[in-house]
Amino acid sequence: MKSAMIVRPVDSNGRVVLPKNLLSDIFKAKDNEKLSVEIFCTDDSIVLKRFRPSCVFCDNRDDLVDFNGAKICPSCLAKLKNL
Ligand SMILES: [Zn+2]
Incomplete structure (x- = not known):
C-alpha cells in the first residue's frame, strides 16, 4: 500500500471528502458513475475498495x-x- 500523498481533514461527523480524480484513477470510475465503496479495517488502517456486487x-x-x-x-x- 502506498501513500497518495493527500491529507484531508475529518469533519465533526467523521466524514472525509475524497478527491474525484483519485476515485476515477484508482477505481476506474466514469464521470457521474455512482460508486459504492466497501470498508475494510485493520488494527491501524481503514481501506476503501470499490464495491462490486x-x-x-x-x-x-x-x-x-x-x-x-x-x-x-x-x-x-x-x-x-x-x-
Ligand atoms: Zn454464481
Whole structure:
C-alpha cells in the first residue's frame, strides 16, 4: 500500500471528502458513475475498495440476475433450475 500523498481533514461527523480524480484513477470510475465503496479495517488502517456486487454462491461478477435482493450469476442460476 502506498501513500497518495493527500491529507484531508475529518469533519465533526467523521466524514472525509475524497478527491474525484483519485476515485476515477484508482477505481476506474466514469464521470457521474455512482460508486459504492466497501470498508475494510485493520488494527491501524481503514481501506476503501470499490464495491462490486457478486454472485452469492460463487463471487462471479458478470451478468448478475437479482432474485429477491440476492445477486446470482447465470451459471449458478442454471444449476438452481436443475435442482
Ligand atoms: Zn454464481
